[in-house]
Amino acid sequence: MIDTNGAGHVRVDGVTLSFGGIKALKNVTFDVRPGAINALIGPNGAGKTSLFNCISGFYRPSSGTISVDGRDITRLRPPARAKLGLARSFQNIALFRGMTVLDNIKLGRHAHMSTNLLQALVYFGPAQREELALREEVERRIIDFLEIDHIRHAPVAALSYGLQKRVELARALAMKPRVLMLDEPVAGMNREETEDMARFILDAKEEWGLTILMVEHDMGLVMDISDHVAVLNFGEIIADGTPGRVRDDPHVTEAYLGSGDPAALMTRLAREAAE
Numbered sequence: 001m002i003d004t005n006g007a008g009h010v011r012v013d014g015v016t017l018s019f020g021g022i023k024a025l026k027n028v029t030f031d032v033r034p035g036a037i038n039a040l041i042g043p044n045g046a047g048k049t050s051l052f053n054c055i056s057g058f059y060r061p062s063s064g065t066i067s068v069d070g071r072d073i074t075r076l077r078p079p080a081r082a083k084l085g086l087a088r089s090f091q092n093i094a095l096f097r098g099m100t101v102l103d104n105i106k107l108g109r110h111a112h113m114s115t116n117l118l119q120a121l122v123y124f125g126p127a128q129r130e131e132l133a134l135r136e137e138v139e140r141r142i143i144d145f146l147e148i149d150h151i152r153h154a155p156v157a158a159l160s161y162g163l164q165k166r167v168e169l170a171r172a173l174a175m176k177p178r179v180l181m182l183d184e185p186v187a188g189m190n191r192e193e194t195e196d197m198a199r200f201i202l203d204a205k206e207e208w209g210l211t212i213l214m215v216e217h218d219m220g221l222v223m224d225i226s227d228h229v230a231v232l233n234f235g236e237i238i239a240d241g242t243p244g245r246v247r248d249d250p251h252v253t254e255a256y257l258g259s260g261d262p263a264a265l266m267t268r269l270a271r272e273a274a275e
């Protein structure tokens with residue numbers, strides 16, 4: 001039974017998604033636990049991105065439902081889901097590269113602005129001013145938290161890959177999410193950048209009491225920081241539980257060994273050897 005007192009419980013119920021003749025997801029049911037770090041793993045082509053996109057609203061399931069804290073969001077478009085507190089990052093960084101770090105972070109706020117940007121700029125009523133002040137406070141906190149104060153006025157294009165990923169996290173946090181969805185947050189990062197990101201994800205969960213759902217291939221990171229791990233294979237959930245339980249599940253080992261996904265397997269074996 002899931003503790004739903006903490007906000008941010010995502011329930012995926014019987015979701016099927018087809019692309020032509022291909023069933024990317026087959027009757028998938030699972031819970032994203034509130035206030036926890038939930039990892040979604042599986043070999044290449046298992047359906048992770050498809051499921052992620054169904055939850056964030058970029059894909060509409062052929063059947064089944066998705067709810068957040070009991071509210072059915074299956075038919076809502078991505079902006080409406082963002083307003084309900086779902087924020088996501090992208091596998092390939094989706095920042096405005098010519099803009100500064102601060103301006104990119106400010107874009108995150110618009111999911112919650114009651115007026116549009118132009119109105120807010122042209123007509124500064126007291127309510128808007130209050131809202132802006134509040135937002136600036138949130139942005140300051142996020143910038144301090146992610147240790148990016150020194151680059152706040154730098155254009156994103158001038159930053160290292162690891163810092164760009166951190167800015168993307170900052171923008172997602174600026175949406176004040178209940179559920180933070182991270183699509184391969186450490187893909188392409190070196191060890192130091194990966195360790196930094198792991199710390200920020202863990203601290204973000206604690207600081208804001210977030211529910212986190214991440215798709216990630218780095219088994220070391222998944223095993224280190226996740227509270228729950230769900231494993232997809234050929235569009236079906238084949239294991240769901242604590243990292244230790246999932247790691248020892250023979251179905252999971254078989255899925256990776258049989259998948260011809262040597263990179264994922266090697267990452268895992270190297271990590272285990274180092275422990």
Ligand SMILES: Nc1ncnc2c1ncn2[C@@H]1O[C@H](COP(=O)(O)OP(=O)(O)OP(=O)(O)O)[C@@H](O)[C@H]1O
Nearest residue numbers: 019022023024042043044045046047048049050051
């Ligand atoms: N837009 C699409 N059109 C057609 N088929 C698709 C589309 N997106 C995904 N698929 C197919 O659906 C299945 C699941 O793909 P998906 O990208 O969700 O897997 P994944 O687990 O995220 O893989 P990876 O780890 O390689 O990113 C695959 O067979 C894939 O070829």
